[in-house]
Amino acid sequence: MRFIKYISLIVIGLSFNQAYSQWTGTAYELYKNQKFEEAKVAIDSAVSSSERFDSQTWQLRGLIYRSIADDDQLYYRGIAMESFVHAKKLDSTGIYTAKINEYLKRTVLLYYNDAVTLLTEEIEFDKAEQSYNTYKKHYSTLVDPAYNFDQKDTEFYNAMGVEYLNKAEDFELSKKAELREKSIFYCLKTIAIDSLHYQANYNIGIVYYSIAVDYITSVDPEITIEQLIMNQKRAEEAFLKAIPFLKTCERLNADDINVKIALMGCYYGLNNETEYLIYQTVVDLYYISSYLDTYKKDPTDQENLKILIRIYTVTLPDSAEAEKYKNELHRLQDE
C-alpha cells in the first residue's frame, strides 16, 4: 500500500535554442545524448572559462549534475541545486527566473521521492525521514518560503506510522514493542497536525489493541499469578488507550466494520459486557450471511458452527437455530 503518491517527474524540454559557446555547446550535445559523465566534464570546463558568466551555462550544469545516477547521486544533486541558484544570480534580467525555479522545484522534489522509496520499498526509516526533512528544508529555502507542509507532513508521518506497524509484525515481542512505539509516535505527529486524520487514529487504536492482546496472549503459559494480574492491568491500560482513537474513527465513518470489530475487541478485553454486546451484535448482523453461506458450503466446519451457536444464543437469540447448530456440533465432536 502506498500512502504517498510519487510526484511524477516530467522531463523538461530544454530551450537552449541559441548558439552556445564552445564548452557549453559540447556539454549540451552530450547531455542530449544522455552521456552525463562526459557532459559533466565539458560543463565543468565551461564554468572554468569565460562561459561562466552565462546563466544558461549554469542551468545546464544543474541539469547535467541532476541527471547523474550513481552512488554519489546525492552529492551531485547538491551541486545541481548550487548551479541553479548561481544561474538565478546571473539572470540579471529575470528572463529565466520561472524556468530556473521550476528546475529547482523538480530537483528538490527528488528528495521527497527518495523519502518515499526509502520508506516504502527499502524500509529505511531514518534515511527516509532524513530525506524528507532535506526536501522540506530545500523547498522552503529555494522554492517557496511560505509553503504549508501540513498536507505532506500528515501523509509522510502517517506512512511512517504504517510502515513501522507493518514491520513490527515481523518481530518478537520486545522488538515489536519498540517498533509499535515508533508507529504510535508518528501517528501522533500526524494527529497533531490533523486531529481527524482517519487512518492515523485507526492505526493508533489498532496498535494499542494489539499491545493489549499481546499482554494476554504472548506470555509464557506457565505464568505466575502475580504476573497474570499485572499483565491484565497492563492490557486494561492499553485497551483503554485504544478506545478514544477508535471512537474518533467511528464518528468520522460510522459504517467502517473494521472499527466496529476493533471496538468490540477492546470492550471484550475490558470485560465490559454491555458495550461489547452492542458491537458484537453489529458485527454479527454484518457477517451472519457469510457464516450461513459457510455452513451451506461446509457443514462440518466446527469453528463456524461455534460462531453460529454463539450468535443464536447471545446476540441474535433464536433457541431453535441455536439448538440445531449445537446438535450438529455435538454430532461432529462425537464422531
Added chain:
Amino acid sequence: MIGLSSVTSRSNQITDTRSVVKAMYIYTFATLVEWPAERRTGDFVIGVYGEKTAVYDELIKKYSGKSIGSQKIVVKNYRNKDEVKGCHILYVTEERTNELSSLSGSLLTENTLLVGERNGALAKGAIINFIVEGNQQKYEINKTNAKNHRLVIADKLADLAAKVTK
C-alpha cells in the same frame, strides 16, 4: 488500511482474551492449591464441564502434556455428569452453573477443585468462582467449600482473590 494484527484466522473474529486469562488462572490455581497426598500421583486432570468452549481449547493448547509437580496435565471435556471422574480441577461453564450443587456433592470424595464462572456459584458449591471487577477478570474463593473437599488454598491465592468467604 492495515487490519487487526491479533485477529483469529477468521478476519472478523477477535482474540478471545477472556478465555486465555481464564485458562491461565486455572493453571495458576493448580500450582497454588494443595491436594491430599493420594491425589498427588498419576495424571493431573483438568476437566471442562459443558461445551468445548474456548477455555477448553486454550487449556488443551497451552497446558496439555505439561506438568504440575511430577503429574502430567491431562485436559478433558465432559458433557454428562456421570462421565466426570478423577478430576483435580473441574471448570464448570456458565450454562452448567445450576448443576454445581449436585456436582459438588458427587465430587466431594474426589477432592475436586470446582471452578465456576457465574455470580452465586460459590453458594452452589464452587470453591473458586470467576468474577469481573472493574475491567478485569478476577476470582473469589470459598474456603469452607475448599475444606469440605480437603483442599488447602495457598495464602498467596487467597491474598490475591477479589473476595474470600471463610
